[in-house]
Amino acid sequence: MRKFLSAKALIGLALVLTVVAVAILSPLFIAPERATQMVMSARLQPPSLAYPLGTDQLGRDLLARVMLGAQTSLMIAVLAVGMSIVLGLPLGIISGYFGGRIDNVLMRIIDALLSFPALLLALTISAVLGPNLQNTIIAIGIAFTPFLARIVRGEALRVVQMPYVEAARAAGTRDGQMILRHILPNIMPALIVQATISLAFAVLAEAALSFLGLGTQPPMASWGLMIQASRQFLDLAPWTALVPGAALAITILGLNLLGDVLRDVLDPRVR
Amino acid sequence: MLDQTPQQPLVSIENLRVEFDGESGPITGVKDVSFTVNPGETVCVVGESGSGKSVTSLSLLRLVEFGGGRIVSGRLWFRPGEGEAIDLAQMPAEKMIDLRGDRIGMIFQEPMTALNPVFTIGRQLTDGLRRHRGLSAAEADARAIELLREVRLPEPEGRLRQYPHELSGGMRQRVVIAMAMACRPQLLIADEPTTALDVTIQAEILGLIKRLKREFGMAVLFITHDMAVVAQLADRVVVMRHGEKVEEGPVERIFADPQADYTKALLASVPKLGEMRGKPAPEPLRIPGAPEPAAPKPASRSETGRAVLSVKGLTTRFPVKGGLMRRVVANVHAVENVSFELGHGETLALVGESGCGKSTTARSILRLVEPTSGDVVMDGQDILGLDAGGLRRARRNMQMVFQDPFASLNPFMRLRKQVAEPILNFDLARGAELEDRIAFLFDRVGLPRDFMRRFPHELSGGQRQRVAIARALSVNPKLIIADEAVSALDVSVQAQVLNLLMELQAEFGLSYLFISHDMAVVERVSHRVGVMYLGRIVEIGSRADIFEDPRHSYTRALLAGVPIADPTKRMLKESIEFKPLPSPVFPVGEVRPAPVYDEVAPGHFVLENE
Numbered sequence: 001m002r003k004f005l006s007a008k009a010l011i012g013l014a015l016v017l018t019v020v021a022v023a024i025l026s027p028l029f030i031a032p033e034r035a036t037q038m039v040m041s042a043r044l045q046p047p048s049l050a051y052p053l054g055t056d057q058l059g060r061d062l063l064a065r066v067m068l069g070a071q072t073s074l075m076i077a078v079l080a081v082g083m084s085i086v087l088g089l090p091l092g093i094i095s096g097y098f099g100g101r102i103d104n105v106l107m108r109i110i111d112a113l114l115s116f117p118a119l120l121l122a123l124t125i126s127a128v129l130g131p132n133l134q135n136t137i138i139a140i141g142i143a144f145t146p147f148l149a150r151i152v153r154g155e156a157l158r159v160v161q162m163p164y165v166e167a168a169r170a171a172g173t174r175d176g177q178m179i180l181r182h183i184l185p186n187i188m189p190a191l192i193v194q195a196t197i198s199l200a201f202a203v204l205a206e207a208a209l210s211f212l213g214l215g216t217q218p219p220m221a222s223w224g225l226m227i228q229a230s231r232q233f234l235d236l237a238p239w240t241a242l243v244p245g246a247a248l249a250i251t252i253l254g255l256n257l258l259g260d261v262l263r264d265v266l267d268p269r270v271r
Numbered sequence: 272m273l274d275q276t277p278q279q280p281l282v283s284i285e286n287l288r289v290e291f292d293g294e295s296g297p298i299t300g301v302k303d304v305s306f307t308v309n310p311g312e313t314v315c316v317v318g319e320s321g322s323g324k325s326v327t328s329l330s331l332l333r334l335v336e337f338g339g340g341r342i343v344s345g346r347l348w349f350r351p352g353e354g355e356a357i358d359l360a361q362m363p364a365e366k367m368i369d370l371r372g373d374r375i376g377m378i379f380q381e382p383m384t385a386l387n388p389v390f391t392i393g394r395q396l397t398d399g400l401r402r403h404r405g406l407s408a409a410e411a412d413a414r415a416i417e418l419l420r421e422v423r424l425p426e427p428e429g430r431l432r433q434y435p436h437e438l439s440g441g442m443r444q445r446v447v448i449a450m451a452m453a454c455r456p457q458l459l460i461a462d463e464p465t466t467a468l469d470v471t472i473q474a475e476i477l478g479l480i481k482r483l484k485r486e487f488g489m490a491v492l493f494i495t496h497d498m499a500v501v502a503q504l505a506d507r508v509v510v511m512r513h514g515e516k517v518e519e520g521p522v523e524r525i526f527a528d529p530q531a532d533y534t535k536a537l538l539a540s541v542p543k544l545g546e547m548r549g550k551p552a553p554e555p556l557r558i559p560g561a562p563e564p565a566a567p568k569p570a571s572r573s574e575t576g577r578a579v580l581s582v583k584g585l586t587t588r589f590p591v592k593g594g595l596m597r598r599v600v601a602n603v604h605a606v607e608n609v610s611f612e613l614g615h616g617e618t619l620a621l622v623g624e625s626g627c628g629k630s631t632t633a634r635s636i637l638r639l640v641e642p643t644s645g646d647v648v649m650d651g652q653d654i655l656g657l658d659a660g661g662l663r664r665a666r667r668n669m670q671m672v673f674q675d676p677f678a679s680l681n682p683f684m685r686l687r688k689q690v691a692e693p694i695l696n697f698d699l700a701r702g703a704e705l706e707d708r709i710a711f712l713f714d715r716v717g718l719p720r721d722f723m724r725r726f727p728h729e730l731s732g733g734q735r736q737r738v739a740i741a742r743a744l745s746v747n748p749k750l751i752i753a754d755e756a757v758s759a760l761d762v763s764v765q766a767q768v769l770n771l772l773m774e775l776q777a778e779f780g781l782s783y784l785f786i787s788h789d790m791a792v793v794e795r796v797s798h799r800v801g802v803m804y805l806g807r808i809v810e811i812g813s814r815a816d817i818f819e820d821p822r823h824s825y826t827r828a829l830l831a832g833v834p835i836a837d838p839t840k841r842m843l844k845e846s847i848e849f850k851p852l853p854s855p856v857f858p859v860g861e862v863r864p865a866p867v868y869d870e871v872a873p874g875h876f877v878l879e880n881e
Contacts, residue, residue, distance in 0.1 A: 163679040170637055170671045171693035171742065172663045181692075185683035268726035269682055 012257025019251045023070035034064035035221045044237040054239040056229065062243045069221035070247065076137055076215075076222070077202035081195055083141030084148045089191070091145070092152025093179060097160055107153070113146040118201075119208055126214040136215045140205050144198055151194050155187035162186075189263045196259035200252040223248050279350065280307035281457060281490050282331065287345035287360075289326050289335055300326040300340060302514040308458065313484060313491040315501040315522070317537075318511035319761035320732070324494050327511070328460050331492070332375055333359060333367050349374070351457070373403040376451030380463040382443035386435040392419075392446055393431030399453045418449040422479060440625075441472035448479065455487060462494045469624035469788065470832040477504060477834070478843045496761065498541045499791075499834035502526060503843050510534050522838040540766035542791040544833050548819060553618060553796045555770040558763070578612035579749050579782045580636070580669075585609045585645035587628075587635045591856060604855050605631040606642070607806035608866050613750070616776065618783040620793040622829070623803035626855070629786045632803070633752045636784070637669060638662055650749060667697050670743035674755035676735035680727040686738050687723035693746045712741040716771060733764030740771065744779070752784045757792060769796055790833045794818050799874075802826045805855050807866055812875030822877040 039059035047054045053062040095106045113121065125139035159165060165182050173182070207224020209215030216222040223244040230240035287304045290297040301323040308314045318324040329335040330342055331349075347359040351374045359367070371377075379385040386395060396418060397411035406414060412431060419427035422445040435443055444464060451459055461480065465473040481504065484491050493504060501508055505522040510531065518531040529535045540558055547554065587606040590599040606628045613619045621629040635642040638654060647654040650668055657665055670693070673679035680689055690709050694700050700708050713720050716737040727735055736756065743751050753772065757765040773796060775781060787793050793800060794814060801811040802825065810823040821827045835842055857863070868876040 163673045163675060164681040166639055167671065167673060167679050167739070167742070168681070168692065170639060170666055170669075171746070172666050172696040173692060174663075174696070177696075181684065181688075182681050186681070188683075267683070269728040 006261070008257050009261040012254050012259075012261055015250055015254025016258050019070060019074065019247075019254060022067050023074045026067040027071060030064050030067060032068065034061055035068040036060065044233060044240070046237070047239060053243045054237065056226070056240050057233055057237075062226075062240065065221040065226060066223065066243050066247050069223045069226060069244065072133075072216055072220065072222040073203050073206060073224060073248075074251070076133070076140065076206045077199045079137045080140035080144065080202045080205075081198045083137065084144035084198065085191070085195060087141070087145040088148030089152055092149040092154075093156050093183060093187075095149070096153040096156025097175070097179060097183060099157075099160075103153075106149075110146045110149050114150070118143040118147070119205060122205055122209060123212065123214060126209055131214045131217065133216065136206060136209055139209065139214075140202050143205070144202065148191075148194060148198070151190060152187060155190045156183055159183050159186045185266075188266055192259050192263045192266075196252075196255045199255050200248070203248055203251070279310075280348075281310045281312075281350055282308040282492070283346070283348040283356070284327070284331070285346040285348070287327065287330060287347065288343045289323070289330055289340050290343050291338075291340050297341075299514055300335075301330070304345075304511070304514070304516050306509050306516065306519055308490050308492055310457065310490055311484070311488045313481075313493060313504055313506045314509060315493045315495060315505035315507070316509045316511060317495055317498065317501050318517075319496055319537075319763065321513070322511040323514035324511045325462055326514075328462055328492055328494050331359060331460065332371055332377060333362070333364075334371075334377075349458075369403070372399045372451075372456075373454045374456055375458045375460060376454070376456035378444075378447050378451050378459065378461040378464040381467050382440050382447055383435075383467070385447050386443055388435050390434075391431060392433050392435065392438070396431070396446070396450055396453060399450065403454050414453070415449075418453055419446070421452065421483070422446070422449045424449070440468055441475065444468060444472075444476055445479070448476070448483070452483060452487075456489060458490045458492060459484070460492045460494070463496070464493075465500065466495070466497070470790070471624065471828055473500075474832040474834070474843065480504070481843055497834070498538060498762070499543075499836040502836045502838045503834045503841055505838070510537070526836070526838050536763060538836070540763045541836050542766075542769075542789075542795040543836050544791040544794060544830070545818070545835075547794045547814070549815075553773055553798065555773050556766040556795065558766055558770075579615050579617075579650060580613040580784070581646075581648040582612070582632075582636065583610045583646040583648075585632065585635055585642055585647065587631050587640060587642045599859055601856050601858055602861070604806050604857055604861075604863065606635055607863055609645075609803075609806075609808055611801055611808065611811060613782050613784060615749075615782060616780045617799065618776065618785050618797045620785040620787060620797035620800045621803055621808075622787055622790060622793050622800060624788060624829075627803040628806040628855075629803050630754055633671070633754050633784060633786050637666065637671060637752065639671075664697075667693075667746045668748050669750040669752065670746065670748040671752045671754060672736070672739050672743050672756040675759050676732050676739060677727075677759075679739050680735055682727055684726070685723070686725055686727065686730075689727075689738065690723075690741050690745055693742060697746055699746060708745070712745055715744070715775070716741045717767075731764070732760055733768060736760060736764075736768055737771070740768075740775070744775065747779075748781070750782045750784065752786070754786045755788070756785075758787065758789065765792070772796065790818075790830060802829065805853060807878060808876075809878040810876065812872070816872060816875040820872070820875070822871055822875075 037060060041059065042055050043059040044057055045051050045055040051061050051063065053066065056062060091106055095103045122139040122143035125142055126135055129135035129138060165178065168178055168182055203224055206215050206222060207228050210222060210225040211228035216225050226244035227241055233240055285305050287301055289301040291300050304327055316324045316327060326335055326340060331347055335342065342360050345360060348356040349359050350356045393412060393415055396415040400406045400411040400414055415431055416427045419430055424430060424442060424445050438446065465476050468476060477500065480491065483489065495501060502522065508520060508522050508525045509516055510518040510533065512533050517533045518525065518529065525534065526538065529538055536558060540556060542556065585606055586608055588602040588604055591601040591603060592598065593600040609632055611619060621632060623629050631640060634640045636647050642655060649665065652665055654665055687709055690712055691705060694705060694708060709723065710720055713723060718734060718737050757768050760768060769792065772783065776783060785797055797814050799813050800817040801808045802817065802823065804825045810817060810821065810826045817826060821830055864880055867879045869879045870876055
């Protein structure tokens with residue numbers, strides 16, 4: 001318990017809670033128009049009293065946009081990564097645990113998927129399914145699955161060779177119990193680390209899809225979209241990139257800290 | 272090269288204290304240790320895990336700092352060449368680099384990892400020579416060949432271009448020694464250099480260190496847990512425990528008249544080869560300070576009854592795949608036509624060196640690896656003919672205890688659950704009955720009941736091995752296969768676990784298949800012994816047959832290699848010639864001749880055809 005209340009845990013928790021609170025509460029207090037309203041006379045304004053975080057190239061309030069964008073970005077990232085875990089975890093465990101022909105077949109499919117850049121894969125899926133929020137999540141989720149499955153399989157292969165698995169097998173443990181009691185808990189640490197890193201990449205992947213017109217559709221705001229839009233004005237108005245970038249960095253930092261703590265809490269050796 | 276004033280110590284450690292950063296404040300690795308090493312002298316630092324013996328030696332090279340340790344106080348006087356003594360504890364880090372590998376050489380425990388796999392032997396041998404001695408590439412190569420000759424590595428010229436994986440463990444350890452010797456150090460620190468090696472190779476390496484020490488007048492600081500090695504090698508002994516020096520003295524005095532209780536216990540816990548001579552049955556070890564062990568009842572081995580386990584012609588081969596199509600290009604003949612029987616309440620030991628197939632034999636019987644052919648009959652049931660479900664049920668009668676107690680328990684599972692798992696798997700008990708059974712098992716293996724709620728990492732190695740034994744016992748098996756079950760334990764703990772195994776055998780009438788490389792332990796615990804070499808049993812018979820009348824040349828070599836824990840009986844030969852182990856890899860379709868045994872005495876069989 002002492003470990004759970006460490007400074008690392010508190011900071012991580014505070015950061016994540018703040019971001020989640022912003023994502024949930026912003027739409028209740030800030031009118032959606034604030035994020036889309038264009039003021040041509042106030043384009044690329046640096047932070048001021050009227051616009052605390054400045055404005056973008058169309059004169060939109062960055063504070064409003066970053067707060068409203070939080071929901072879109074977080075939702076896409078969490079759901080897409082969740083989907084990749086739901087698909088990749090069983091694939092990886094089955095592949096690593098049973099091995100042999102099943103492993104060969106599954107891994108060749110995974111390898112084929114891996115040979116495409118994840119983004120291209122997401123792009124294709126998104127293009128086929130049609131550009132909307134739900135399909136963006138599906139596209140990113142599928143695109144991330146092979147990476148996750150590969151990591152889970154590697155860990156499962158490692159754990160299967162451990163003497164305690166052999167001991168359990170000698171003690172008559174069935175496959176299902178073996179996976180639930182012995183394999184799964186021992187691959188959790190690696191899974192948590194991979195999942196937190198994936199969240200960050202998912203936010204960026206959504207940005208890239210949006211940039212190509214296949215993700216979030218303007219004028220809706222998402223952090224990725226904001227970062228992409230800012231690239232032409234980096235020298236003129238660096239805050240247009242810094243604001244969504246900082247929001248993303250804070251989120252990822254919080255998730256990483258929390259992921260570390262979660263991993264430690266689950267591991268009896270460190271607790 | 273001896274110092275003119277031999278009274279002047281080469282190394283003088285004064286009040287050394289080393290701390291490590293722990294989560295809640297510093298942890299003391301070495302509390303307050305002082306001792307000296309004279310030029311040309313061999314000092315053995317002996318102790319169990321956690322005694323601080325390795326930390327002390329690493330401090331001398333200041334390598335402890337790379338492991339997160341800190342030398343808090345104390346002096347480490349070292350006298351390089353003819354000069355004044357310098358305090359290594361105060362040396363700047365850059366100057367230490369010049370000293371390491373030049374004046375002080377070091378040999379590590381694990382020859383498999385002490386060499387960098389991506390560089391050639393030559394490159395790794397010449398690195399130190401070029402750095403410390405400024406030799407040219409050609410000069411360094413010539414010197415490297417000379418060094419390999421000194422450590423008796425065959426065909427030294429060709430070795431320089433080889434990579435570590437091309438050499439066997441014993442050969443690698445010779446290369447490591449050659450590296451440590453490269454600059455003619457005044458002091459050689461050897462940290463458990465033979466622990467990972469087989470006995471026959473251990474004897475060779477110890478003999479080599481002894482010869483090098485005499486030839487070059489070098490001092491040796493030898494770290495070990497093995498009292499028998501100490502007896503063979505040491506001039507003086509420092510006994511350590513919990514970061515403190517317990518006792519120090521000349522080797523003869525330590526063995527003949529130990530003063531500290533701990534030293535006495537340590538000496539008593541070591542099974543000594545030959546001390547079971549003339550005794551009819553296994554006998555527990557006497558541990559000072561512990562209650563007198565109850566003498567186990569003589570095994571109720573029913574001479575007429577059928578064997579619990581009967582193995583006939585067991586053969587296990589592993590395919591070696593190669594080429595583009597991953598076709599089988601050869602087979603490793605891990606177990607080759609092995610046959611034996613194991614009676615009720617009997618212990619059969621399988622001994623041999625690494626790679627001889629003893630572990631594979633054990634795993635083949637349980638079908639944790641699939642045997643290629645043969646018959647395994649357990650309690651009248653043909654194991655190799657069973658389907659998956661039948662095999663699962665059959666395993667209830669045969670359980671296994673593994674070597675590494677740190678890896679054979681699931682780190683994420685409470686101990687209660689780990690012991691309960693086999694019972695639940697076979698649905699042998701539920702509810703209150705299950706709890707009673709678990710409590711009984713914890714009591715029986717000598718663990719407090721509140722350990723049930725703990726996780727494996729909270730226990731010591733010996734305690735974990737007790738949990739593993741409780742887990743194996745939980746389903747009331749008839750046979751327990753102990754695969755090097757005490758090899759990873761400290762000697763005092765090893766003695767306790769061996770006694771426990773013998774007690775349980777007497778109580779429950781268990782049969783043991785005891786896999787080990789340690790001849791002294793085997794002599795202690797077994798009724799019958801099978802000696803394995805290259806996948807075959809070369810000799811099998813009663814304990815007395817094997818230990819008092821060994822007939823096969825390999826059995827004799829194995830027995831001759833075991834260090835004797837008596838400093839008055841030194842048996843190390845300084846000039847043992849190196850002989851490489853033949854390969855167990857054969858082409859596909861190779862048919863090995865069936866073994867022919869000669870029954871030299873009733874029940875004592877010796878392999879006739881190689």
